[in-house]
Amino acid sequence: MSVLITALLCGAVVGVALGALGGGGxxxxxxxxxxxxxxxxxQAGTTxxxxxxxxxxxxxxxxxxxxxxxxxxxxxxxxxxxxxAIGTSVLAHRIPQSVLTAAFAALAALAAAAMLRGxxxxxxxxxxxxxxxxxxxxxxxxxxAAGAGLGxxxxxxxVGGGFxxxxxxxSVLRLxxxxxxxxxxxxxxxxxxxxxxxxxxxxGISLDLAVFGPFVGAAVLGAWDGRRLASKLSGxxxxxxxxxxxLGVASFMLIGVLA
Numbered sequence: 001m002s003v004l005i006t007a008l009l010c011g012a013v014v015g016v017a018l019g020a021l022g023g024g025g026x027x028x029x030x031x032x033x034x035x036x037x038x039x040x041x042x043q044a045g046t047t048x049x050x051x052x053x054x055x056x057x058x059x060x061x062x063x064x065x066x067x068x069x070x071x072x073x074x075x076x077x078x079x080x081x082x083x084x085a086i087g088t089s090v091l092a093h094r095i096p097q098s099v100l101t102a103a104f105a106a107l108a109a110l111a112a113a114a115m116l117r118g119x120x121x122x123x124x125x126x127x128x129x130x131x132x133x134x135x136x137x138x139x140x141x142x143x144x145a146a147g148a149g150l151g152x153x154x155x156x157x158x159v160g161g162g163f164x165x166x167x168x169x170x171s172v173l174r175l176x177x178x179x180x181x182x183x184x185x186x187x188x189x190x191x192x193x194x195x196x197x198x199x200x201x202x203x204g205i206s207l208d209l210a211v212f213g214p215f216v217g218a219a220v221l222g223a224w225d226g227r228r229l230a231s232k233l234s235g236x237x238x239x240x241x242x243x244x245x246x247l248g249v250a251s252f253m254l255i256g257v258l259a
Contacts, residue, residue: 028245
């Protein structure tokens with residue numbers, strides 16, 4: 001399969017994941033860039049952040065008119081992760097790639113488990129909506145702690161963080177799945193821009209346009225259609241789909257580390 005076709009297919013999958021699930025773009029983009037498109041691991045995280053940033057803007061635009069984006073909650077969540085994201089972005093190139101890959105896989109598996117627990121919780125009782133005082137009711141400390149942890153992961157692994165933001169918004173802040181999906185895009189965008197800016201300042205970037213161009217183009221189109229797909233699925237179905245994607249990626253990456 002040619003590089004062009006592979007990049008188009010990978011980009012479409014990443015875009016649909018971001019548009020429909022509010023995350024999973026970076027956690028899919030990084031292994032796709034490394035294992036399928038031959039991008040050097042040191043550049044894959046940075047390239048992924050560029051792709052995720054561009055795609056998230058499209059996905060957020062699609063979700064903004066639905067009422068499912070809690071801007072204040074997303075901004076607070078992301079703000080707590082700015083300094084950790086900067087710090088870990090500086091450290092990212094000093095840690096062995098095998099360690100980063102194993103950490104990436106382990107976090108994806110933990111996030112999948114959190115989402116599966118969330119589906120069982122939401123079948124027992126409907127999630128409480130998030131009004132203006134939502135973060136205060138849930139505990140600002142929990143919001144800040146979760147946001148800081150997510151920022152650190154974003155900077156270290158070169159992902160937007162949506163694969164952890166959605167489970168955190170559902171489990172910690174008790175947002176309904178659809179609102180968690182929309183709100184996570186705010187978090188992803190802020191975290192990605194901060195981490196990308198830091199990485200560019202520290203090490204610069206060299207994009208392979210033959211890979212990047214078709215990848216990001218297909219991802220943007222996929223994000224546009226992903227929002228339409230999300231509207232046809234229940235919150236529980238979205239959570240199960242998210243968890244399945246994360247478990248598949250975690251297994252694939254762990255096999256790569258152990259092989």
